[in-house]
Amino acid sequence: MASNAAVVRAFYDDVWNKRHEAAIDAVIAPGIDGKMEGRDVGSPAEFKASWRELTGAFPDLRMTVEDVIEQGPKVAVRWRVNGTHTGPLAGLPATGRAVSARGLTWLELADGKIVRGWDSWNLGALIMDLAAGKG
Numbered sequence: 001m002a003s004n005a006a007v008v009r010a011f012y013d014d015v016w017n018k019r020h021e022a023a024i025d026a027v028i029a030p031g032i033d034g035k036m037e038g039r040d041v042g043s044p045a046e047f048k049a050s051w052r053e054l055t056g057a058f059p060d061l062r063m064t065v066e067d068v069i070e071q072g073p074k075v076a077v078r079w080r081v082n083g084t085h086t087g088p089l090a091g092l093p094a095t096g097r098a099v100s101a102r103g104l105t106w107l108e109l110a111d112g113k114i115v116r117g118w119d120s121w122n123l124g125a126l127i128m129d130l131a132a133g134k135g
Helices: 004-017 022-027 044-057 123-131
Strands: 028-036 039-041 062-071 074-084 098-110 113-120
Touching: 004 022, 004 062, 004 074, 004 098, 022 028, 022 044, 028 044, 039 044, 098 123
Parallel strands: 028 113
Antiparallel strands: 028 039, 062 074, 074 098, 098 113
16 A cells, blocks of 8 residues: 555645546545635535636646655645636636645545645635735
8 A cells, every 4th residue: 555645645646737536536535524725625525616616716727745744644745836817716707817825734544545634825815916916
């Protein structure tokens, strides 16, 4: 079985960069306890709704994993995301602006699936910057 860090790295690449939606069902546990910016998720379907919103707003979104630390079932990820805002996001119409953001995600895995996760980044500031004409 792959290490938890390897599972998480593959998840980021498959889901965020390659847009393999099936990887969400393969890696996220049915009863996940997930805390994403702006909403909580309790299932792969709820994660998909957030994922579709973000990838719809930023179709060229690219997630770069900058660092991963694994300690048993727990994995911390430091990441950077870049994309162009070409679709609606949280009621804000497309601006065409390029954006970049950094964040941290803390995950816990069991049997190769993500059972808990907490994201920390500033989605609110990103939306405010886009609305104000910044990017």
